[in-house]
Amino acid sequence: MSAPTLAKEAPESVDEPILRKPSARKRLVPYWLLLPGIIWLLVFFALPLVYQASTSVQTGSLEKGFEVTWHFQTYWDAFTEYWPQFVRSLLYAGTATLLCLLLGYPLAYLIAFKAGRWRNLLLVLVIAPFFTSFLIRTLAWKTILADDSVVVDVLNTLHVLDVTSWIGWTEGDRVLATPMAVVCGLTYNFLPFMILPLYTSLERIDGRLHEAARDLYASPATTFRKVTFPLSMPGVVSGTLLTFIPASGDYVNAELLGSTDTKMVGNVIQSQFLRVLDYPTAAALSFILMAIVLAMVTVYIRRAGTEDLV
């Protein structure tokens, strides 16, 4: 861990006497290299953001045209009208993230420590779904969760659906068009985003730390709790963020697998933009979602306290 810091410091002290005055052109090289990235960010991130911000405080209609009137009331109206969708988005995305973690961690652990020569094959299998379009993969779940499908049959037989219906996640013996279907879709679609960062941080753990823990009276379970899991926190944090952030803004899963009762914020924004054509409300909703997610992520990273580990 001390090696990288050494490497960072060394070139400065060594190079200084030789390269006392680099030519102007040499000094500019780093900035030239940064340029493509900066242009990209400006054009595809900063400008749209400013444009959306201005849209959100405009009033008017498609026929008469929109103009900036600093009408902040839109934010309040949008939030009060659509707060159930906000709650639903965060709930579904949160549940899906948790499920991804529960499913992804054992798999990432297996690939990192136990897979041996199967490691690369398993990693390819994890990302294999990406070779198919997102929409097609989601549509496939319509078949998987169809009323007469094997999965639903099994869940019914095992009385799992009784429980999930009781808490309101399914309806009777149906899964499709229920919250559970949406969460299943989200979990499935974002699972690789959880597994890959988890794998990366687990794989970096020195196997001798496990031996040291076992040598110091830690049973395998304690070793996991006190050594492996804390050391994999960077992966847990980035995995949950990579899953939660896109999942909370997703609308495809709710659109294809859900019903009118499972609409998420993404669905509202989509319909405001493309069907209702109420651009200010759509822009305001986008900003509210962004603010909520940003606030949650900030608190989460502070609480997880992973600065030390990276």
Add this chain to the structure above:
Amino acid sequence: MTDKTAHTGKNTGGDVRLTGISKTYGSFTAVHPLDLTVPQGSFFALLGASGCGKTTTLRMIAGLEDPSTGTVFLGDKDVTDLPPYKRPVNTVFQSYALFPHMDITENIAFGLRRRGIKSVKKQVDDMLELVQLGDKARHKPHQLSGGQQQRVAVARALINHPQVLLLDEPLGALDLKLRRQMQLELKRIQTEVGITFVHVTHDQEEAMTMADQVAVMNGGRVEQLGAPADLYENPQTTFVANFLGTSNLIEAEVVETGTDVVVTAGGGKLRVPGDRCTSAVRQGGKVLVGVRPEKISLAHADDAGKIADGRNRVTGRIADSSFIGVSTQYVVNSPAGAELQVYEQNIERDTRLVPGAEVVLHWNPAHTFGLDAAQDIDAGVETVEDAG
């Protein structure tokens, strides 16, 4: 703390005993069946080049490796099937393996906490004092230097008062000066706490300065076991003779047996004490005659007459000499053997002893040893690739 170790020392009556222990990986045998007893309270070194099976042996005592055959006893208790976390044994790993997410205090307290001990402060403070790191208690491992990390690793293991402390090349990553310092430090700690230390190393000087007993390993077998001075003075095999320090080995033919064995090599006669020959000698048979370079005196050929009677003599010509301060090292070619090493103390330097000079090597026959000639004469000679 001293009370406690003295107490454990008395009760457990615990030598480490390995009986018929071996380890094979597929068709490769890392450790051939070996029997080894490490006396309680001793500083024991397993010495050998890399790949000789010393670390595997250590890991089998720790429980990190399952032996293919044989039994590991701690005292009278068979621990062969116990997992590492149930053995009263702790290890100082080669890479230290400190937990990077815990500070020094938590690293040291790790073992105590796992055994459900709540009040660890006093013991951790004592340990930090023992390894002289009191001011680093709240630092993270990566903020410490290599030598400090090494001491934390020792403290983390020692705090548990293990029956045996296993050290797996713990000084390998340190530079020479620090390594010498830590050798003394470890020896001091061992004397202070009185716990059995089993120390794995490839550095013969390290093994000899620190250990009470050294087992020299080669190719998965123990070549010789004994106190450092005994191993050095009385090597039983060419490997030990060459791996521990330097030896001049001369192939010779036996002409006379008895209390003193007389042999001929390169036309000259040499005497070897009969009880310092490892194998049975018979007239006309071959034997490897050995003598350490510092036991040999060097005289210019013109002074040959002044050499006392009864000393072994070999004539030759100086091929090379190098002055290294306390001594001068000569390489001498002679009919008896090429490239004989001679270390002369720099007391009165004879200016005639320069490369090309004709000389007589002479030494007390009592310093001569005889080895079985069936062995590889160069076994254990350190080559350039091994030196790292």
